[in-house]
Amino acid sequence: MCRWAAWRGAPLFLEDILVKPAHSLIAQSNGAKHTVNQTHGDGFGVAWYGERPEPGLYRDVLPAWSDRNLKSLAGQIRSPLFLAHVRASTHGATARENCHPFVNGRWSFMHNGHVAEFSRLERRLESHLSNMLYQRREGATDSELLFLLAVQMGLSRDPAGALSAVVALVAEEAAVIGVATTIRLTCAFSDGRTLFGVRYASEGEAPSLFVGESVDGITLASEPFEQPGCEWRPVPPMSFVTADERGTAIRRFDPLAQRFAMTA
Amino acid sequence: MCRWAAWRGAPLFLEDILVKPAHSLIAQSNGAKHTVNQTHGDGFGVAWYGERPEPGLYRDVLPAWSDRNLKSLAGQIRSPLFLAHVRASTHGATARENCHPFVNGRWSFMHNGHVAEFSRLERRLESHLSNMLYQRREGATDSELLFLLAVQMGLSRDPAGALSAVVALVAEEAAVIGVATTIRLTCAFSDGRTLFGVRYASEGEAPSLFVGESVDGITLASEPFEQPGCEWRPVPPMSFVTADERGTAIRRFDPLAQRFAMTA
Amino acid sequence: MCRWAAWRGAPLFLEDILVKPAHSLIAQSNGAKHTVNQTHGDGFGVAWYGERPEPGLYRDVLPAWSDRNLKSLAGQIRSPLFLAHVRASTHGATARENCHPFVNGRWSFMHNGHVAEFSRLERRLESHLSNMLYQRREGATDSELLFLLAVQMGLSRDPAGALSAVVALVAEEAAVIGVATTIRLTCAFSDGRTLFGVRYASEGEAPSLFVGESVDGITLASEPFEQPGCEWRPVPPMSFVTADERGTAIRRFDPLAQRFAMTA
C-alpha cells in the first residue's frame, strides 16, 4: 500500500505538502497511520505542472525521507498542480521505472491499491494496448498498465468513462480465464488543468482517500496532514472526484454495478 | 555496442579478467578499441557459477570503472565459469533490469549487438513467449527478449538450434510485417558447465569476438586483453563456439542460409 | 539505531543469517523489535572473509529488503566469518561511504549506537588520527571515526585496550571543552580470525546485544532470530565479547570506571 498526495490551486512549493506539514507525505513515508504497512521506502516520485503542457517528473529509488535532491527540489519548485507518491511495492522491483507517478503526454497518474492475480492477467490486459502505448510501458507494475489502458480507452475525452472501462476490462478478462480478482484502485490523475481522483474496490475495503479544501485550493491524499485552513473529509468508497476551479465534485463510481445493471 | 568477457576453466578471481589485465574489461569500459563507441558507462553486470547450480548475479547502473562494490567482489569471488558485461545502451533506460547478463534458472546470457527496428518487432516477438517466460521479462532490452525466446525454443536441449530458431523467428516476423531488420548477435551464454558463444550478423559486419586459450582455460571476449600464456585469435563471423573441458569447437552458424537451403 | 548480525564458525551462506531465518536481519530491516525505530532503510552492508586476509565489502544505499544484488550475493557467498548491518541513520547522509561495516586492512567494524554531541567533538577526535588514517576516512559518521581511532590506538595488538582507549578519549575530549556527551557503543569487529563484540553505554541503557551459540559457531546480533540449534542469551551491558575457536568469552568492559579507579 502506497501513500500519495496531490494539489490543485494557488501555486504551492512542493515542500508545503511533502516536507513541512506535521504528518507530511515524507513523514508518512516513515510512519503512515491509515494502513497496515507503515513504511514506504521503495522509491518515490513527483509530477508537477509548470510552464509547459507536459509535467516535470522526478522519481528515484531511495526512500523519500533520505533523498536530499527531493528536499532541495521541493523547496524550489512551486506549482499549481502536482502529484507526489511514496511507494511500498507490491508488483515490480525497486526501480525508477516502477515508481509513480507515470506520465504520458500531458497526463500524469499515481495509484494506491492493486489488482489481485495480476501476474495471470497482465498479458491479456497488455494486449489491449496499441502498439504505441505498448512501447511506452517502461516498468512492470499493474499501476502503469492501468494508466496506459485508461489512455487507450479515452482518458483525454472522458476520464471517468475511461477509468470505468479499465475496471470493466480487468473484470472481464478475469472472468474469461476464470481468475477471481479484486481491483483496489485509489488513484489521482491529471491533464494539467483538472485534478481527478478515484476511491474504489471491486470488493472489500477501498484504500483510504481524503479531500482537503481551503481557500487556496484542493488537496487529495491517502491520509490527512496538517495544513492551515484546510478542511479534511473522507471520500466515500466508490467515488470519482473532480477538482477544478469551481471546487470539488464527487460522484458515484461503480463500474461493475453499472455493467451488471446494463446487462440485466 | 557493449563489451563483454567470459571465462571457463580453472577457478579464477573475477578481477583477473575485470580489473588486473592491461586492457581489462573495466579498462575497456572507459576506452574500448574494437568499436566506434569507446565509452561503456551505462551499467554493468557479472554472473558467476559457484557452489549452486544457479549463477550469482551482480548488476548495477554506475559505470563499471567507478563501482567500488564491483572491485571488492571481483577480488573475493573466484569461479570456474563467469560472464561479465559493460553496457553502452541502445534499447532501454539505464536500469539494473536492463543490464546484462540475464539469468533464467541455470542459464546466463549476455549480448553485444542489436536488432534493427526492434520497437516494431518487440511485441510480435514477445507473443512467442510462454506465460511463464513472459512474466520473467523484467527489462526493456532486445537482448533479454532474445534470451527468453532462446529458452522458449529449447536452449537447454539444443543451444545452437535454439539460437538459430530465434534468429529465424526474428527474420520471419520482420518479413510478415514488411520491416527490413538486421540482426547483430555476438553473445555468450552458459548453463554452468559449458560456455557458448555466437558471432553473427544477418548482414554487414558482425560485432567482434575473440577466443583466448591457455592451459588454464578458455576466454571469450569482445576484444583481447593481456592474459599470461593466452593465445588470442579472432572468431570468424557466422560462428557458434562451444567451450568445455575438451577445449574450443567452432562451427558455422548461419540460420537464415540454412533456412533458405532447407526451403529450397 | 541500527541492527546488525555477525557470524564466526563453520562456513555459512550469508543468506542463512540475512535472508532465510524468521526475523532475519533483512526482516529486521523492515520490522525490528528491540528498538523504538522499526525501520532500517538507510542503506546496508556486509563484510566477509574468504580466501584473502582482507575482507570483501558490499555496501549500498537502498533498503536491504529491496536490493536484489544483496539477495543473490547472500545465496552465493559462503564464509566462516562475516559482519552484516542495516542502517537507520543518525549522523551522515544516506551514502555508501556512511554504510557499515567499515574496513581497514584486515579489520572490519560495525556499530549500533552513537556519540551524543558528536558534531562538537568530531574535529578534536579526528585530530588524534595519523595522517594516513585521516586520509582513510571516507564518510561522515561517528562510527567510522571510532573505528579509525581504535586502529590508531592499537586495535591489532590489544582489541579491548584499544576500544577502552577510544571511549576514554571521547570522554576526555568532551570534558576538555565542557560538553556533556554519552557514548553508546554496541559494536562488532574482526581481524578475520576472531570475532569481537562490545555492549556499552557511558550512561543509560546500552543498545541490545545477544550471543547465540550452536555446534556450528557463534552469532552476535542486535536481536535474536530463528536459527536451528542455537541458544540465544543477552549479553549484559558493559561487556567485551571474544568469539574464537574456543568459544565465547565475556568480560567486563567499563573504560571510564577503570579510568577513574586508576586515577583514584
Add this chain to the structure above:
Amino acid sequence: MCRWAAWRGAPLFLEDILVKPAHSLIAQSNGAKHTVNQTHGDGFGVAWYGERPEPGLYRDVLPAWSDRNLKSLAGQIRSPLFLAHVRASTHGATARENCHPFVNGRWSFMHNGHVAEFSRLERRLESHLSNMLYQRREGATDSELLFLLAVQMGLSRDPAGALSAVVALVAEEAAVIGVATTIRLTCAFSDGRTLFGVRYASEGEAPSLFVGESVDGITLASEPFEQPGCEWRPVPPMSFVTADERGTAIRRFDPLAQRFAMTA
C-alpha cells in the same frame, strides 16, 4: 578534468545549455574536445537560483547522459542564473557528496582542475576552517575544501580577494611541509546575483575557460557550444571574471605573483 557551464541573464530553461545545443554540456559529458579525457561519467550536478536566496541543488552519480530526471528537470526549470557540472573524478569516490556544484548559504561553486599532492595538504588546509565550516564539509574532494576555505576567507565580502587568499594559503602550506604542489583552478561561483569565474594555474597550462556573450546574457563554460547569437572568446589564463547586469569584466588574477611582489 571536468566540464562545466554557467549562465547569467534572462531566465533560460536549463535544457537550453545542458541538452539542446550542439555540443551541449550533456553532449560534452560523452565527448569533450578541449581536454584529454573525453568521458565525464562520474556524476553531475546543477545549482540554480529561483524564488529564494539559496539555490536549488540536484546532484547524482549516474552519467549525465543517462539520467532521465535531469532531462525532465532541465525542461521544466527556468532560471536567470545557474551552474551545471559533469564530473571526471580525480579525488574522491563517485558519490553525490563529491559532485559539483557545492552550496553554502547563498553561494554555489564548481570547479575544473585540481591541487597536486592534495592528500598531503588536505589536513593542513582543513585546519583553517572554522568549526562550523568544518561540519559543512560533506565529501572528500579538493574542490569542496577550496570552496569552504574561500567562504572562510571572506567570499561574500571580496570574492577575488578570497580566492586569492585560498591560492596563497595552499602555496604556503605546501611550502611549510616542502611539498611541490601545482594549483589548477578553473571555477565558477555565484551568490545568486553576480556570476564569477576564475582561470588559473600556478604553473603550466590553466584548464580552458570561455565566455560567451549575447543580448540575453553571459555564459561561462569549459568549452563553447552552439548558442544562437552568442559570441564566444577564450578567457586568458590568470583571469578573474565578473559577470553582472553591466556585462563581463575580466581582470588579472595571479595571487602568487602578488604575494611575491608584496614580500619583495
